[in-house]
Amino acid sequence: MHENTSAVSREALLAEANKVIREHDEYLSGMIATGVEQKGNVLVFRGEFFMDENGLPTRKTTAVFNMFKHLAHLFSEKYHLED
Template sequence: MYADTTPIDRNSLLMEANRIIRAHSEYIHGMEATEVEQKGGVLIFRGEFFFDQEGLPTFKTMAVFNMFKHLAVVLSQKYHLEE
């Protein structure tokens, strides 16, 4: 199923994802991937979304969502989680 991608452990993948986040031009202080899971051929990243006190999105929310989407696109082409 993952013939074209390299297996990687969860911690190493999160380290790579956070390196990409910090180097990205849209980086916001505090933006970090803290979880990852495999859904088929796609890696799904999660972390803080910067909701306000009432649980509503802030101006940072869309930036974080877009960053996690970027990670999914870029890293799903390279890696799959080791079983």
């Protein structure tokens, strides 16, 4: 299942992911990945989604979703989480 990827710890992957986030053109203040899990061959990133006071998505919500999707594409090709 993980033949072409390298094992990485959650902590190391989150550090690398947050570096990518901070350096990305679409970075917004407060955007940070706080968790990651392995779903098959895909790494799924989590963090604050910036909902409004009614629990509805904001402009930041879309930006965060797109960033986490970008991270999944970028890192799932390189890494899998250590067991």
